[in-house]
Amino acid sequence: MSTYFHSIRIDTEKCEGRMKCLRVCPTQAIRVRNGKASIIEEKCIDCGECITVCPNSAIVPLTDPFGELTKFRYTAAIPSPALYAQFGREILPEKILSGIKKLGFDSAFDLALTCGEVSFAIQEYLRDYKGPKPLISNACPTVVRLIQVKYPELIDQIIPIELPRELAGREIKKKLSKQLKIEENEIGAFYLTPCPVKMISIKQPAEKGKSFLDGAISIADVYGPLLSAMEGIEKSSYRKALESICILGVGWAMVGGICRTLRLKNSIPVSGLAEIIKVFDDIERGKLRNIDFIEAYSCLQGCVGGSLTVENLYTSNNKILKLIETLEFEQIKACPDIREVRKLYSQNYFLIKGKFEPRPLKPLDTDLAKAIKKRKLKEEIYELLRKIDCGVCGAPTCLAFAEDVVKGDADLTDCIFDLSDNMEEFSQELSDLLNKTLPLNFNRSNIHKSKK
């Protein structure tokens, strides 16, 4: 059993080693060796970029099939607000929720309301917070993983407020078990997810607690059936359907939605991993201390851009934006009562139970002296390489290859180029350092034969 649960699996039958995933992985967690891709678990943050680019559909998101529903006496669907963005302007949450019920769930819960409560809770937390700034939203599990793995120093800046979907799962089970007089474990709470990464926050929460949800079903999987199910549902008047929408909550579907609807002054919305990395680098340098809150999503435009959504992300982003504008214009505020939220907040209703722990990447060596030596060797090896990042060795860049070599995970001969006459010398140094004997087959003519 491996230490880290991941929501991404590589189907080795389908994988043809075409290396698209190798190049796109933001944490360089993929290697292609012997023609097949594999994931370095320690480095993977479950962003799902590889799923999207794989031409063979060999990288599969791990979500639950519909069949899971039959395991429970009562089932509740909790759709991400990103689902509301998947349909045309006229189709409002009310109709979507009725449609979901026709798919076989006993109830469908409007998560936007809970999102609204959590927005208020975030506001409360920000007001009382005295520690280092900025605080970072925990809404996107990939962002939380990124911090755990690459920015462990920022871990205390992640907002420790429970996620809306978890709170909803917790409260639904509490309420329904009383109402229906059944056990909480007989109720299945399923999140309808825009991305596979939500699955890991259910199976292995970053704060090591237990999830209140029982599974996640892909929005892409429910889309077709839902579209048919919504046919023939009588809709109430547009105005009436609007009146049930919590403006604070629908904002959670897109990046900047929380900041915009709460009107947080000093906050920054950022989406896309490459951009997030730039912002986090700045935080580490001590910049951005005047910013209170960072709303970060690994998918472009936030959850509407998730890899398991259907609609074009700019169209769906626009739908949410227009919905918010309409609600603002019509002055509709179907939101939780802030006084009620404050009361619950003071009772720690919103705080997560566990604690976010860093899980930094292993250094080159646990012994500093050895690590220094390996780092120097890595630099020397890198200097030998062509630096064209061709990827043929199976590592995404020449630098990553040099690191794999000093870690003992790759062999210098994996590089297709003539390195230099120093190869033997290096290999000796390496085998001394790694305390192992390398297969010393460094006669170059041999190497090239084997490559061909």
Added chain:
Amino acid sequence: MSDEYVLSQKFKIKGGDFGKAGRTSTSIKEILKEIGIDPSIVIRASISVYEAEMNVVMYAKKGMVTLSVTPEELHLKLEDEGQGIADIDQAMKEGFSTATHEMREMGFGAGMGLPNIKKNADRFEITSIPGKGTTLDIIFCLNKTGNK
């Protein structure tokens, strides 16, 4: 200490190049993480080197950072060629700054740079020759006892 246990690397900084400012501190941060330096020291070191880097970008023609790490000590040496500092005592005061309006607009020049470096480092030395340049020695102890 034999040479093989000393990691030494040099980084050039160009004065006035705001577009690339911050790269040196990012590279140094990556190296320190890679060899397993304690995260609290990594963050103090990267804040210090970033402040120092920005000083070179803002005030000097060019500069050089030399990173040397031994199992005992992390040493960052910054040498720049530029206007230098006439009154070091004054420059070390919090809030003292000669930054232009434009630099302040960008969020720099609050007069916190040098004091901030000193605050973060375990040892800090500064020498400067006006008209020639400034040299900073920023040192962090890596064996537990010497830590701040």
